[in-house]
Every structure is written in structure tokens, then in C-alpha cells.
Amino acid sequence: MGVKITVIMGIYNCAGTLSEALDSLLAQTYSDWNAVLCDDGSSDDTYRIASGYAEKYPDRFILIKNEHNMGLNHTLNRCLELASGEYIARMDGDDISLPTRFEAEAGFLDAHPQYSVVSTPMIYFNENGEWGRGTAGGEVTAKDFVHGSPFCHAPCMVRSGAYAAVGGYSTDRRTLRAEDYDLWFRMYELGYKGYNLDVPLYKMRDDENAYHRRKLKYCFNEAFVRANGFKRLKLPIYDYVFVLRPLIVGLLPKRLYMFLHHRKKR
Numbered sequence: 001m002g003v004k005i006t007v008i009m010g011i012y013n014c015a016g017t018l019s020e021a022l023d024s025l026l027a028q029t030y031s032d033w034n035a036v037l038c039d040d041g042s043s044d045d046t047y048r049i050a051s052g053y054a055e056k057y058p059d060r061f062i063l064i065k066n067e068h069n070m071g072l073n074h075t076l077n078r079c080l081e082l083a084s085g086e087y088i089a090r091m092d093g094d095d096i097s098l099p100t101r102f103e104a105e106a107g108f109l110d111a112h113p114q115y116s117v118v119s120t121p122m123i124y125f126n127e128n129g130e131w132g133r134g135t136a137g138g139e140v141t142a143k144d145f146v147h148g149s150p151f152c153h154a155p156c157m158v159r160s161g162a163y164a165a166v167g168g169y170s171t172d173r174r175t176l177r178a179e180d181y182d183l184w185f186r187m188y189e190l191g192y193k194g195y196n197l198d199v200p201l202y203k204m205r206d207d208e209n210a211y212h213r214r215k216l217k218y219c220f221n222e223a224f225v226r227a228n229g230f231k232r233l234k235l236p237i238y239d240y241v242f243v244l245r246p247l248i249v250g251l252l253p254k255r256l257y258m259f260l261h262h263r264k265k266r
Contacts, residue, residue, distance in 0.1 A: 006085030007035035010075035014093035030102035041069035101201040117194030126207035137198030153180035155202035177218035185229030219250030
């Protein structure tokens with residue numbers, strides 16, 4: 001018999017932060033969960049650290065690895081193959097889930113069968129501490145897809161049936177780094193719905209390294225996902241101007257991008 005929640009984690013070169021992330025799972029007030037961790041070809045001690053947790057907590061952590069780096073979409077699909085939970089939760093190896101996250105999200109899905117996705121806003125932090133908070137709340141409609149992904153991916157929890165219905169994450173290279181946005185489009189196309197809680201229950205590490213992972217080719221990927229997704233949801237033609245937004249953002253100078261990014265999240 002499976003657990004209520006399976007956490008899927010793609011881990012890659014996060015040796016310095018992984019213990020804090022996994023400890024935040026062990027500190028959850030909700031106890032009916034396990035986690036599938038897949039190392040995506042790390043070159044540091046990530047796999048060794050994860051192995052220690054899998055050995056110490058065999059009922060909690062299942063660990064697998066890719067022979068080489070394959071990307072988050074392939075990696076999460078491998079995790080889904082081993083997931084036994086009724087609900088599938090996400091988590092990243094450099095972030096922190098607050099203690100009541102699973103209790104709140106699972107409780108919401110238990111009480112609201114009409115929704116298949118639930119997520120929360122995030123608290124943003126770096127080496128100097130917390131610097132910003134996201135805002136969200138309420139039912140997500142098709143119109144909410146226009147300006148960007150309507151759900152924070154890392155703190156989401158999704159019914160396993162919704163993942164199965166869309167076949168998991170797309171492995172099309174044009175969706176890489178926008179695989180969550182693409183996932184939501186495909187779920188909504190099939191009639192699945194979601195909701196954002198209004199209380200932040202997840203801390204996302206957003207520092208200098210996060211900026212350097214943002215490459216122009218991934219902005220093109222997001223533009224592709226937007227155009228394809230808008231078509232899936234039959235959004236009005238005038239919304240297609242927002243397909244260009246990630247390309248414009250991707251061309252901003254670093255200093256301007258960081259200023260606008262921090263101002264938006266503060």
C-alpha cells in the first residue's frame with residue numbers, strides 16, 4: 001500500500017544545501033510521506049549525501065541516479081515511475097519546506113476534490129537571509145497563464161492521476177526550464193484545475209547562482225511554451241503579445257534584471 005504523499009526531487013550539484021532541504025522534509029508535521037530522489041549526474045558530493053539519508057531513513061527516501069546529466073524533465077519522470085503516493089509533491093535540493101507545508105496542502109486536496117493542483121507563494125532568501133515574499137491566492141483560471149506560470153513549481157502538490165493523464169513532464173528540449181509551465185498548460189487543457197493558498201509555506205534560495213542559471217536559450221523555451229500553451233487553452237489572440245515577454249526579459253542587462261526582480265518580490 002502506498003503512502004499519501006510522494007515527494008519527487010531532481011538533485012544536481014547541491015551538496016552544500018541538500019541536508020538542509022532533506023531535514024526540512026523530516027521536520028514536516030504531516031507524517032504519511034516518502035521521497036524519491038534522482039541524482040542527475042552530479043559532479044560534487046550530492047549523491048554521497050543523499051545516500052546517507054537513504055541509508056539512515058530507508059522508509060522515507062528512495063535514491064536513484066542518472067548515468068549522466070539529462071535535465072530536470074527526464075529526471076522528474078524517473079522519479080514519477082517510482083512514486084506510490086496519491087499526491088505528488090515537488091521539492092528542490094537547495095530550498096526549504098516549512099513544517100506545515102504538507103499538512104496544509106494535503107488537507108486542502110482532501111477537502112476540495114474539484115482541484116488537482118495546489119501550491120503556495122514562496123519566501124525568497126540568499127546568504128544574507130530572507131529578502132522577499134511572493135503573493136498568490138485563490139483559484140487559478142486560464143487567464144492567469146498569460147503573464148507567466150500560475151503556480152510555483154517547487155512547492156506544488158498534485159494528484160497523481162493528473163500527472164498520469166498528461167504522461168508526466170514533456171521531454172521536448174524546447175520545454176527545458178519551462179517544463180512546469182508546460183505541465184500546467186497540458187493539465188488545464190484536459191480540464192484539471194488548481195488553487196494557490198495565500199500563505200507562503202516554502203523558502204526558495206534565490207541568489208547570484210540563480211541568476212547565472214538563467215540563459216537566453218531558456219527564455220526562447222519559455223516563449224515556445226507560452227505560444228503553444230496559449231493555443232491549447234484557446235486564449236484570445238491579443239494575449240499572444242506576451243509570448244515575447246521572456247525574450248525581452250532575457251535581453252535585460254544583469255544589473256537591471258536584478259533590480260526589477262528584487263523590486264517585484266519585495
